[in-house]
Amino acid sequence: MMRVAIQGATGYTAYELIRILLRHPEVEITAVTSRSDRRRLDAVHPALAGRIDLELEDLTATEIAERADLCFCCLPHVASMESVPALLTAGLEVVDLSADYRLTDPGVYERWYGHVHTDPTRLGTTVYGLPELFADQIPGQKLIANPGCYTSTSILALAPLICGGYIEPAGIIIDAKSGVSGAGRSAKQNILYAECNESISAYAVGSHRHTPEIEQVLTTASGKDVDVLFTPHLTPMDRGILATIYATPTKPVTQEVLLGAMREFYDGKPFVRVVEGLPRTKDVAHTNYCDVTVRVVEDRVIVLATLDNLIKGAAGVAVQNMNLMRGIDETTALIV
Numbered sequence: 001m002m003r004v005a006i007q008g009a010t011g012y013t014a015y016e017l018i019r020i021l022l023r024h025p026e027v028e029i030t031a032v033t034s035r036s037d038r039r040r041l042d043a044v045h046p047a048l049a050g051r052i053d054l055e056l057e058d059l060t061a062t063e064i065a066e067r068a069d070l071c072f073c074c075l076p077h078v079a080s081m082e083s084v085p086a087l088l089t090a091g092l093e094v095v096d097l098s099a100d101y102r103l104t105d106p107g108v109y110e111r112w113y114g115h116v117h118t119d120p121t122r123l124g125t126t127v128y129g130l131p132e133l134f135a136d137q138i139p140g141q142k143l144i145a146n147p148g149c150y151t152s153t154s155i156l157a158l159a160p161l162i163c164g165g166y167i168e169p170a171g172i173i174i175d176a177k178s179g180v181s182g183a184g185r186s187a188k189q190n191i192l193y194a195e196c197n198e199s200i201s202a203y204a205v206g207s208h209r210h211t212p213e214i215e216q217v218l219t220t221a222s223g224k225d226v227d228v229l230f231t232p233h234l235t236p237m238d239r240g241i242l243a244t245i246y247a248t249p250t251k252p253v254t255q256e257v258l259l260g261a262m263r264e265f266y267d268g269k270p271f272v273r274v275v276e277g278l279p280r281t282k283d284v285a286h287t288n289y290c291d292v293t294v295r296v297v298e299d300r301v302i303v304l305a306t307l308d309n310l311i312k313g314a315a316g317v318a319v320q321n322m323n324l325m326r327g328i329d330e331t332t333a334l335i336v
């Protein structure tokens with residue numbers, strides 16, 4: 001059995017991770033951490049009652065390494081880069097769910113996150129854990145940068161068409177909508193019920209930090225200089241992301257050709273479903289699937305994709321990454 005610890009276990013992604021890991025046949029959860037909460041885990045996440053017998057602790061990296069082989073780091077960015085180096089030094093394998101190791105350039109990180117990166121030598125060498133693009137680089141890695149939720153949705157939608165040369169890599173417009181759990185569990189005014197219920201609004205227009213992540217990963221995957229305009233929206237749902245993406249075809253093309261290109265690209269990739277109908281968040285909720293499709297409308301290509309921000313956008317892909325790191329079938333514990 002692989003012994004697994006979870007840092008930031010009081011949060012949303014940690015809760016989803018625990019639910020998935022409890023059905024993983026090769027994993028035992030041995031430690032769950034919180035900075036200040038000392039309750040039983042099932043007091044913080046009542047749905048876990050009767051399923052796990054652990055208390056929250058504030059553990060050093062060395063203490064975690066005495067109990068676990070691998071640690072999922074479910075902390076906010078900045079907190080994560082303060083923790084990950086010590087976890088690695090203590091000998092743990094790490095899947096980091098934050099954004100701290102996703103970008104390759106410390107200057108880009110500083111510009112978009114407003115913080116100097118304190119572990120810059122790991123940027124550019126850490127594998128970006130989007131298995132549909134980089135599965136061959138994940139086995140045996142000690143640290144994986146788990147992708148962002150909007151980012152995964154957008155990249156999985158666009159990669160087949162950009163890599164295949166069907167759409168222009170520049171001037172792509174991504175209109176994306178997220179459920180409120182995407183903002184995490186800590187209190188913030190914009191996610192109070194009375195602020196966001198029965199309302200939909202854009203935020204971080206022109207400045208959302210997933211913009212450079214989407215551009216970087218698609219540029220790496222395609223070898224083309226990808227440039228996107230990305231606008232996120234907060235929607236009154238618990239969970240789910242829908243991205244509607246507008247692009248210009250490189251030459252006249254039909255929907256059938258594009259659907260065929262997507263199917264070929266995702267052949268053998270168990271968690272991306274190229275669908276005929278229009279994707280709905282409801283159809284992927286609580287699953288590790290990302291549903292994608294495409295339409296040709298007049299002289300534009302419209303790509304649509306959806307996933308569950310907490311599962312394929314965070315905890316599900318984190319387990320997919322752990323499976324691949326360890327040579328376990330990537331679908332283990334993830335088909336529900």
Ligand SMILES: NC(=O)C1=CN([C@@H]2O[C@H](COP(=O)(O)OP(=O)(O)OC[C@H]3O[C@@H](n4cnc5c(N)ncnc54)[C@H](OP(=O)(O)O)[C@@H]3O)[C@@H](O)[C@H]2O)C=CC1
Pocket residue numbers: 007008009010011012013014033034035036037074075076077079097098099147148149181182183184185186309310313314
């Ligand atoms: N929510 C989502 O849909 C997605 C989230 N992510 C990323 O995953 C990570 C976890 O997200 P999520 O679970 O939603 O976040 P939450 O806010 O729900 O939980 C994060 C946990 O980290 C701990 N924490 C908070 N601040 C600090 C700090 N400064 N130092 C140390 N620990 C801290 C808290 O636990 P305590 O106070 O008990 O110590 C908190 O419960 C984030 O980096 C997020 O950006 C990625 C993709 C999707």
Ligand SMILES: CC(=O)N[C@@H](CCC(=O)OP(=O)(O)O)C(=O)O
Pocket residue numbers: 077097098099147148149150178179180181182183184232234
């Ligand atoms: C609705 C909502 O607030 N969503 C979050 C999603 C970010 C996220 O979780 O991704 P990272 O891991 O890159 O931080 C946001 O826009 O900041």
